[in-house]
Amino acid sequence: MLVLEAIILSVIAASTPLLLAASGELVVERAGVLNLGVEGMMIVGAACGFAGAYLSGCTIVGALCGILAGAAMAAIFGALTLGLAVNQVATGLALTIFGVGLSGLIGRGFVGQKIVPAPHLNLPILTDLPVVGKILFGEDAFVYVSIALIIGIWQFLYRTRPGLVLRAVGDNHVSAHALGYPVLKIRMLAVLFGGACAGLAGAFLPLAYTPFFIPGMTAGRGWIALALVVFSSWRPGRLVAGAYLFGAVSILQLHTQALGLGIPPQLMSSLPYLATIVVLVLISRTRGTAGSAAPASLGIVFVPDR
Numbered sequence: 001m002l003v004l005e006a007i008i009l010s011v012i013a014a015s016t017p018l019l020l021a022a023s024g025e026l027v028v029e030r031a032g033v034l035n036l037g038v039e040g041m042m043i044v045g046a047a048c049g050f051a052g053a054y055l056s057g058c059t060i061v062g063a064l065c066g067i068l069a070g071a072a073m074a075a076i077f078g079a080l081t082l083g084l085a086v087n088q089v090a091t092g093l094a095l096t097i098f099g100v101g102l103s104g105l106i107g108r109g110f111v112g113q114k115i116v117p118a119p120h121l122n123l124p125i126l127t128d129l130p131v132v133g134k135i136l137f138g139e140d141a142f143v144y145v146s147i148a149l150i151i152g153i154w155q156f157l158y159r160t161r162p163g164l165v166l167r168a169v170g171d172n173h174v175s176a177h178a179l180g181y182p183v184l185k186i187r188m189l190a191v192l193f194g195g196a197c198a199g200l201a202g203a204f205l206p207l208a209y210t211p212f213f214i215p216g217m218t219a220g221r222g223w224i225a226l227a228l229v230v231f232s233s234w235r236p237g238r239l240v241a242g243a244y245l246f247g248a249v250s251i252l253q254l255h256t257q258a259l260g261l262g263i264p265p266q267l268m269s270s271l272p273y274l275a276t277i278v279v280l281v282l283i284s285r286t287r288g289t290a291g292s293a294a295p296a297s298l299g300i301v302f303v304p305d306r
Contacts, residue, residue, distance in 0.1 A: 024197025036092025039222025040099020049203025070199015
């Protein structure tokens with residue numbers, strides 16, 4: 001039972017940054033914008049989050065620094081793609097490259113330093129329950145925030161008028177503009193929200209996952225988050241299942257090496273992307289069902305309506 005509990009806790013920890021980053025990107029893509037700079041925003045969020053927590057001695061300050069850093073990176077992306085109509089794909093890739101370099105500059109003075117990791121919830125009796133105690137009542141705040149975030153996004157997209165407007169902008173920005181909705185403003189707010197989520201996901205890594213910062217510690221999680229959004233066919237419920245599935249695959253990779261099963265770790269690392277390709281094929285073959293969730297304007301360079 002202890003082994004099972006340890007594995008589940010490891011899966012939750014590995015899945016949390018994916019869920020945080022993918023939740024924000026889902027909103028961005030539902031608004032009809034494709035931001036490939038998630039990896040760059042995450043790594044800058046990690047560097048700024050660790051720097052803020054180390055200098056202040058407070059995990060909350062570190063998390064806020066990560067959120068602001070991710071939002072600032074997203075603001076650059078939004079200014080270029082929405083304000084100047086620069087190609088979204090090229091800008092997103094450039095943002096990732098820029099983020100990797102900037103994080104190295106910000107974090108170079110903090111490499112090798114350690115902080116106290118984010119505290120875990122500890123409720124008398126409940127946290128001590130066998131198996132489910134630590135899983136349900138013994139996680140850190142980032143885990144609970146990720147669950148609350150995806151529930152809030154689901155409520156926003158499908159139960160509120162602003163969420164309906166955002167989806168309308170993503171489906172057909174020309175019609176939304178003709179109805180009087182501020183397309184650029186809505187998309188910019190979505191991009192900023194996605195950047196804040198990516199920054200928080202990056203901050204989770206040095207503040208809770210490992211209590212130190214090293215360059216490149218996101219290790220491609222931003223790209224997995226992008227794949228996860230497509231894997232979920234842009235639906236919040238499927239996003240949760242996909243995030244924990246992808247997190248389980250990353251943990252499974254470590255266990256297969258420890259058990260000496262002879263499965264190449266590179267093959268295990270590629271499984272999330274292979275699964276995404278399979279899902280894309282299935283979506284293309286059933287466009288009337290799962291494919292209907294995809295924003296119609298996604299991936300098309302947006303020319304602002306002046």
